Amino acid sequence: MATAPIIDPKGPIILAERNLMFSATAIMMIVILPAFLMTALFIWRYRGTNRKARYTPDLAYFWPVEVVVWGVPAAIILWLGIHLWHNTYELDPYNAINPSVKPLRVDVIAQDWKWLFIYPEQDIAVVNELVFPAGRPLSLKITSDTVMNSFMIQALGGQIFAMAGMQTRLHLLADEPGKFWGRNVQYSGAGFSDQQFRAIATTNEDFDAWVEKVRGAEEKLDTATYEKLLKPSQKVPVTYYSDYELNLFDTIIAKYAHNDADLTPSSETAEPAQ
């Protein structure tokens, strides 16, 4: 559960993110290594007691040095800037991964101090467990029914804030079945440390079986149950709801929504909060 995703990426998004990090680190070595080498060399060679080294106390300018010193970092940053621009568009968390495959839609609600996952297509809801088929993109709509949170499954990539009255998006994909660790990473109060959930990528069959299991749950997430769930609580065990109140996600956003037109929630096409 705690291997570093940069060593062992579990999906294409985190793989791309980590590759960007590696190549940026590598290109920056062009200036960093010389800086280290020069420091070591100069400390040794120009130590005051070394009377053999040349001493030019008035050397204060030499234009070729200035050209290199401004030029090389600028060139590196140009290279980096182009990659940054390209990758930021490519890896925008709002982008659908592989549009030809129909993603699994899950609506995510942050509460004090737990996560509620709603599966609109399966008509089920779950607390603190996110199960999805490996190989199929996961399309998340995220909001908060409390303070600002940040949703992250580091093994798969990216994080995004969850904010009341607003909806953010995140798209993830797991290559293989596996168990990952997800949590809130934006401090949110006393129960923050335990605000975590299991993210489980399964085979398609296992996923269907799991959905069936949840559908068989006793409890349904009606308004009263939701209100009870919303009360701050810690270390909440995984809970299954076989049904949920219609439009629950939109209702929660509407509770806080601003009046500006482009911040109104709901509908597939809703734009990012900004």
Add this chain to the structure above:
Amino acid sequence: MEILGRFTIDSLPFYSVIAASGAGVTVLGGLLVVGVITWFGAWRYVWTEWLTSLDHKKIGIMYIMVALVMLLRGFVDAAMMRSQQAIAFNSDGYLPPSHFDQIFSSHGTIMIFFMAMPFMAGLINLIMPQQIGSRDVAFPFMNSISLWITTAGAGLVLISLVIGRFSTAGWTGYPPYSGVEFTPGVGVDYWIWAVLISGIGSTMSGINFVATIVKCRAPGMYMFRLPLFTWTVFVTAALMIFAFPALTVACTMLMLDRTLDMHFFTNGMGGNMMNYINIFWLWGHPEVYILVLPAFGVFSEVVAIFSQKRLFAYLSLVFATMAIAFLSFTVWLHHFFTMGSSAKVNSFFGTMTSIIAVPTGVKVFDWLMTMFRGRIIFKPPMLYMLGFLVLFVIGGLSGVLLALPPVDYVVHNTTFLVAHFHNVIIPGVVFGYLAGYMMWFPKAFGFKLNEKWGAWSFWCWTIGFILAFMPLYVLGFLGMPRRMEHYEIAAWQPHLIVAAVGAFIIFLGIVCMAIQLIVSLRDREELVDMTGDPWNGRSLEWATSSPAAPYNFAVIPDVKGLDAFWQMKAEGIAYKQPDHYEDITLPRNSSLGLMIGVLGGVFGFAMIWWIWWLAILSMGVIAVLIIIRACDDHTNFVMPASEVKAIEDAWFAKIAKAPRNEMEDDPGFAGFPAPEGTA
């Protein structure tokens, strides 16, 4: 109990042993200071020579004393967090969340606002006027107000330990969590008022420094002859003027939300917390450059003096400073790439952020080129400079990585971020200020600091830093969020234990500094700086006596180029006593600055506890005091020429007695500036 606002007996820290002992230490510390001053019967001396002084050098020293005290307090917080996290694997450790959360909030707040900022203001006050050949800052009285209201802010944070609680909302105080709905107590209000009050002090300091550099330079000290430290001060002060109002606005709006039930940043009722985050970082990003640029300035002075060589590429360094300052207003969004902005917005701010790496890289190489073909002497300030060079580059690397939005998505809000900002703040800011402290100490007190203990402090800080923060990069990759009170992941614990060991070694570094101070006080006769120029310095602050006379320069120097004092020495016109002196006008002491500071603190306290009558009263008295000051036509006094002569004669007698310059003892010493082209 209305008269005490919302204060009740439960506000006292008897809810936990740890909180109560923290309060006890704070109260005892205060009593100890009072006791010592009383024991030595020194109240009159403290009052007339220090508390009411408008001398920029004394104000500077008091600023640094505040900073060092707050460094201790901030460090205690850090040590508590480090030990908690070292043991809190599958256990609650010894700090409950309600307490742990106050600690990371107070640690961050104290270190930024009440350690780094006062340290910076102190060094600037002490040195900058002397570097430009001035007798004072432009507005000495305002300077005293700045000092005392900054201290009042620090006082509020300390008081929160004894009466009530501190914020749990982190040093950034993000709403909606910091709103009344989620944090109803006094904690966030303590944070808001401490920050608001000291922020006003910082804005005034910024105005003061800019005015001083623009208006008070000695004849011939053109802008492009300013020593690099003064240049960075100029740019930093401009940043302070432009950036701090944003913080004041953000905190004021948050305060209105909390106190008057407004809805700027609340979840519902049309509030929008994203606005707070935006405005906060509009200040917050420039703030990191406000802190680090003067440190760059110190390093520029240190590297030239201790490489015994002219600073390489002065103009480049000045322009790089300006470029950094300008760019620093165009990058604030990198603090919330993960808020769901479009790729267009994120890539713009990401690119601007990485562009800042260019002028910063230029600086690093120009400093290295200053060492090239120099004769490096490894005194403690130079050790800190070298430690900075190596470590800061790593911090820069992680900074550029965080500027890449896709990478930021993975490590934002993790300990990778914590490692990054400590990696730039400790080697950058703290090492810079400590180098300045050790280099300029003789200028403040007339004797040098012990070099052996200085070197030990450097090694402890450096090794401690590496152990305390490099593991945090790894932990970030292992997904550890910042601000975790306990955890269930076994793989984290070894790294956290190493980090705790590192913090302990940093503690030894602080102990070494304390020993250095004590040992140097004991040996002050031996370490005395007779000439005022203990390091064979280059800029004008070394032309004054150590400590400098109240007027700094009996005769305002005539500046003929860069490295003004070096040039004077080279031309043999340094240390020439003029045949006559003139009367000098100096600011008279005033207790009003101190009183305004105390009343500002009282006002903040009253607002925090909703003691409205006291708030109105203290504001009213402040207004009266300002009117009194405005009507006072006798704010200056004239020091007669005869007295100036007496002081100068004594100094020249001392110079004559000084056997030789202190630096000559060093085997690496390369000689004094000789008339006409040394080589």
